[in-house]
Amino acid sequence: MDDTPVEKIIRSRRRTIALVITPDGHLIVRAPLKAPAALINTFVKEKSGWIKKKIGEIKQRPAATVHAYEEGETFLYLGRVYPLHIVKSENGAIERTDRLCVCRSLLPDIRNRLKRWYMEEARKEIHARCMWFSMMTGYNPTSIRITDARQRWGSCTHKGGLNFSWRLIQAPLEIVDYVIVHELVHLRQPDHSKKFWAKVKEMMPDYEQQREWLRENERLLRI
Ligand SMILES: [Zn+2]
CATH class of the missing domain: 3.30.2010.10 (Metalloproteases ("zincins"), catalytic domain)
Structure with missing residues (x-):
């Protein structure tokens, strides 16, 4: 298996090398100003088991919600799931019943309205x-x-x-x-x-x- 590529190396006045895994699973290395590239590479290689484990954990987590704002898509409110329901009225209301009912007239600006x-x-x-x-x-x-x-x-x-x-x-x-x-x-x-x-x-x-x-x-x- 290939090693995880380093997304970015951030050098600063620090004394040790540290690895950071970002919330979307990228590897960032924090290193002292003059640390040679070979030293950083060795460090990353030595930690490859830990890196794979951490990135694996992040991939197990639920994916980010992406909404197209279509009928039946689900939204969360206090931990409960509400399907989106587009209501054929013009009163401009959003109402939570067992669904999240959104008036049709709000559709052009639905993200902001929600x-x-x-x-x-x-x-x-x-x-x-x-x-x-x-x-x-x-x-x-x-x-x-x-x-x-x-x-x-x-x-x-x-x-x-x-x-x-x-x-x-x-x-x-x-x-x-x-x-x-x-x-x-x-x-x-x-x-x-x-x-x-x-x-x-x-x-x-x-x-x-x-x-x-x-x-x-x-x-x-x-x-
Ligand atoms: Zn705090």
Whole structure:
């Protein structure tokens, strides 16, 4: 079998060589400024077993969702699957029943319209969950905002506000809750120290499962 080709070598003022596998399964090498190419090659060869294993794991993960926005295509909301249903009316509505019903007149701009709908739903749902956990913990965010972030599910500002990506609302509720708890704890503990994880665990004893779910399924949360 051939070795995995190196996608990119990033040189910097570092002292060791490190390998990074990107979320789409590419190999990136981080190397010291003057590390000879032969040394890098040897390093990559020695690690080829590990590289293949990691890339294999990534290929096992669900593929990114690509939508053509056609009747019957599935969309996620709080972890449940809803088939898209194009409704023959002109009222411009999007409604979630056992299907995701979208008025035909929205079709030319359906991606944006759906995104706006998700953002609105995320605002209500995430706000309510956040208030609940805030009450349970006594950690009070100064604001709660819904963002368009692609990879960062949640973040907190130095003014004590919390941001959440609308994409999160596609994940099951316990995943949404985990991200909320994670960000709330950051209000008291800005780093990812042992103390931070201990506080997260106190509020959500099985948080590691939710973390793992996010890592494995992030590609499902694109529309
Ligand atoms: Zn964090």
